[in-house]
Amino acid sequence: MADWEQAFRALLATRGGALRSYAYLLTGDPAAASDLVQEALTRVFGRRRVGEDIDQLEAYVRRAMLNQYVDSRRRLKRWNATRHLLVDPPHHDDDQLAVADDVRRALGTLSPRQRACVVLRYYEDLTVTEVADELGCAEGTVKRHLSDARAKLAVQLGVNEESAL
Template identity: 40%
Template sequence: MRAQDEWGFEEWAAARGRRLYRTAYLLCGNPHRAEDLAQTTLAKLFAHWRRASRMENLDAYARTVLTRTFLAEQRRWSVARRLGALAGSPEVAPHGDADLRVTLLNALAELPVRARAMVVLRYWEDLSVETVADLLGCSTGTVKSQCSRALARLREQLGEPSPYTPA
């Protein structure tokens, strides 16, 4: 890699690395895993920086790499747990956070992996339904229905009444 390309990557990573970490943290709910996910994403981008840097929307591409890395990791961990090859490690709760934030992160952790990814991308990252569908390789209808179900489940867990049921 040329020095100019390397400098371009370092500049981009310094500017966007924190945002990647925050998205990773919302996806997995664990600060250590989030750091690993963000670093893995940056490593993948670095390995293909010449091609990646020419992308029309590099931030969207990085988010796609992050999300797909998270989903692939979850699949691997799920299979390993089912086979009994991986002992479950306790989730590390973030310290110093407000009660509401901890409660919300715990509720997010209860959602299925894909539903959590959809909610984080759709509502935290404020991406359109179409963009989330493209990122996750599914239809827009799937994103809409899964987000609706996930939000209903979050409302139930958090004790917020549904807007569709009479008070």
């Protein structure tokens, strides 16, 4: 068995669930999350210059997933702006939806950068500095995205901003 295959199997065995959870939080859709994980693994392990350090491999895969998610949201935004047929999403009665569905929908209203900041800050429990490093932007930009996201989520979920996140 090749070295990359052993590293691949070890990564999936030890951190596969965490990678799927991370992708699900970014996308909000189980199928899209699976696709995101597969695409990231393909990108990372397709290079054949993979080490054996599981922590480093996981970091590479997470970064590939984050980049892929943000890029796909940009492409989707361009596509939606140019496509000629618009389909309205089905409307659900709020009384029939669970709190988790409300949160998923609210997260779906955030921009890709805002959502990435929220996931990295509150799910991955990174500091603002670490989020800025991960996204390759300034700390002030992260703070602005988090502030805007908290305000938007508070309105969407009907809670005080202080208790929103």
